[in-house]
Amino acid sequence: MALLPVSDALGRLLNGAAPITRIETIGLHEAMGRVLAQDLKARLTHPAFDNSAMDGYAGRHDDFAVVGTELALIGESAAGRGFPGHVGPGQVVRIFTGAPVPSGADTVLIQEDAETLADGRIRTTFAPGQGRHIRPKGQDFAEGDTVLRAGDLLDAGRLTVAAGMNYPELPVLVRPKVAILATGDELLPPGSVPGPDQIIASNTYGVAAIARDNGADVIDLGIVRDDRAAIAAAVAKAQAAGADVLVTLGGASVGDHDLVQSTLVESGMKLDFWQIAMRPGKPLMVGTLAGMTVLGLPGNPVSSLVCALLFLEPLLRHLGSLPSRDRNTKAKTATALPANDKRQDYVRARLVRDEDGSLRAETFARQDSSMMQVFAQSDCLIIRPPHAPAADAGATCDIMILRQPVA
Known part of the structure; x- marks a missing residue:
């Protein structure tokens, strides 16, 4: 089977999944x-009524037109407790921000533009425009x-x-519901004491974090041994829980001990494609099972995370009608890059922001897809298209942001 380009694989995945309408x-x-x-x-x-935008005095614009006018203070209007009367000529009401403008008043004179007199009157020191500092009803x-x-x-x-x-x-x-199933006789949960042929299962936690970060609810189906009946039972559990997406971790290839793909097909899955022209993450599987999208991720931790970012993230945002997330930008490579082969390469790298604000990507010497620590220390993935020629240090390259550089 020919390897499917990444862009074609993503297009087919999204075209086969309808956004959730529940x-x-x-x-x-x-x-x-x-x-x-x-x-x-x-x-x-x-607002439900004309109200004051400032603390001050509510009155008639005609009375505020001449600076130095003395006006009688006849009451107060506060938020939640308006003045019940009417403001007539020569009168003002003390008013506070958010309070209803009393009947008869059409302008607010702010308190800084009024002088308080001893006999319960005020003298204006500024002439505001008509309607000043009033928020009209329905504004x-x-x-x-x-x-x-x-x-x-x-x-x-x-x-x-x-x-x-x-x-x-x-x-x-409704949020997309993602069921995650890890398979493998060698896997044990974190906190276990592994035997000589066993490892700690880690992929579920990173993939679940990516799912939640993209608006999904997660169902952890746990670890299932390499057994067709056990895998089929876990798949049935995902269906019973109403999962929109089933993510399997490992076992999606066609080796003697890779039972996920064949078990899913036996359970009724329509296989769309598998094997992508990318590194890491070649053995990625996509299918549908009774309306549930099935995404089979590789077992190596880095491959699993890269595929989750490239495929699961846009799938969930598509299903949940969330705006797409663009992680791609450009940087300069800090080291020379060799020519690439027929698979699109995602090279783990640190990001450094130079004094001029530009980004520089420093690749890690070891790129093995099992090396979780390298991925955890990476800020980006340098994207090397199929058959990309060699690039000198300082060349511009496409990158996929994992996290923003600290400095």
Whole structure:
């Protein structure tokens, strides 16, 4: 089978997965980062009344037109406790920020522009324009206005306006549900004492972190031994839990001990493709099983993480209607790079920001896909396209950001 280019593989993966349309209603405190499922119309007008934008004195513009005018102070309007009377000629009401503008008043004179007299009067020291420092009723939105739209990503500003529109709960799209299944007789959970032929299973935790970082809920199916019945039972558990995506870790190739792919096919999976023209991560599998997308990641930790970033991250953002995340930018390579072969290479590297603000990528000498420490120390992956010619130190290269450099 010919190796599939990375871009073609990603396109086929996304084209075969429909965005989630299921809706749930959640409280405002839980809605940060969620995607609004329906347009929201304001349930009230805001502000509900003309109110003062400043502390000062509410009165008639005609009385404020001449500097030095003395006016009678007849009452007070505070937030939540407005002045019940009417402001007539020659009168003002002491007013505070957010308080209702009393009947008869059309302008606010800020307190710094008034002199308080001993007999309960004030003298103006400035002539404000008509309507100055008054927030008119409905300035923000009116009842019935569509303020937020379906598909909006809820952030601090959008949650604030939703609350202001009098919504205690919001309709949002259901998060994608990802079931993660690690397979292998050699695997033990962290905290175990491995035998001579065993290793600690680590991939689940990094892949789960990537899934959660992209808006998914995670179901950890644990570690399953290399046994068809056990693998089939775990797959059935993912289906019963309503998983939108099943991620398998290891065993997706076609060796004598790689049972995941064949077991899934026997369970009804339609295999779309496997084997990608990339390094690390060649044995990646994609299929569908009764509406559930199946993504089989390689068993080597670095291969698993690189494939999760390249395929699982955009898949989840597509399913969850989240804006795409662009990790790609350019840097200069700190060392010479050899010519590449037919597979797209993702080279682990540190990033250094030079004094002029440009990025420089320093590759690690060891690039083995089992080396978790190297990946953990990497800030980026240098992307080397298939058949890329050799590049000298200082050449511009494409990179995929893992984390921003400290300095």
